[in-house]
Amino acid sequence: MTRILVVDDDPPMCARxxxxxxxxxxxxxxxxVGTLAQARTLLGALAFDLVLLDVNLPDGSGVTLLPWIRQHAPQAEVVIVSSLGDDATxxxxxxxxAVGYLLKNGEDMEMELSLRSMQRGGAPIDPVIARRILLQLNAPEQAGAEAPPAQASAAAATTTAARGDRAELTERELAVLRLVAQGHSNREIAESLHVSINTIETHAKNIFRKLAVHNRSAAVHSAQQQGWLG
Structure with a gap:
């Protein structure tokens, strides 16, 4: 039987x-388990086949556990399951x-299919992340091969101008976006800013609209590219 260790401090997410x-x-x-320390204790005592690991944990980043697992529990494959999906992380x-990276805002069916792909030797990568990687890999070649310099410059200027029109975020929207980038849920952000969860959801919709994105990870990626989260 496959033995799985879930490392996350959010009970509803653990249940999911x-x-x-x-x-x-x-x-x-x-x-x-809910902490890195608990994960190390169990991984040192028991043989797990798969670890589903969050990034933001009470005692540190889940990413720091990966080298330890590679050394002390090399039989365990690790899939990151996080709200944080920026390129650097x-x-x-x-x-x-890590053999895979899934986003928490994906559908249950997507997560299930991703895990099933591991049984066939695949690497479970969230479709949003996979698409972004492909776009980045293709961008330099396409920019150089398909567009003459003048056309490329004009297209870049148009894109920049359009982005500037959309990206007029308020200070509160920026505050929400920074907390999203840190991996907080809407409920946690609402408690931190002392507002209702409905208010945070409204801010999130406005952020998505202004940045022309459809989910949290894409919003964080766009904001990082524009230097707002530095």
Whole structure:
């Protein structure tokens, strides 16, 4: 039987990952812990086959656990499951040994299909992240091969101008976006800013509209590219 360790401090998310994992691997396969220290203790004592690991944990970044797992529990494959999906974090996790990276805002069916792909030797990567990687890989070649310099410059100027028109975020929207980038849920952001969750959801919709994106990870990526989260 496949043994799975879920490392996340959000009980609803733990229940969700356990439910999805059991759809793929069967009932009773999951053990749940909420900190890096607890994860190290269990991984040092028991043989797990798969670790579903969050990035933002109470005692540090889940990414820092990856080298430790590679050294002390090399049989365990690690898939990051996080709200944080910026390029730097994804790249750092993969370089440190993660075999996959999924976003929490994906659908249960997407997560289930991603885990099933591992059974066929695949690497579960969230479609949003995969698309962004492909776009980045293709961008330099396409820019050089398809557009003459004058046309490329004009297109870049048009894109920049359009982005500037859309990206007039308020100070409160920027505050919300910074908390999103840190991996906080809408409820956590609402509590931090002392407003209702409906207010945060309204801010999120406005941010998505102004940045012309459709989800949290894309909003964070856009903001990082524009230097707002530095």
């Amino acid at each position: 990952m356990q439910r999805v994992a059991e759809q793929v691997y069967g009932a009773g396969v999951c053990t749940v 994804v790249l750092q996790a993969i370089r440190a040994g």
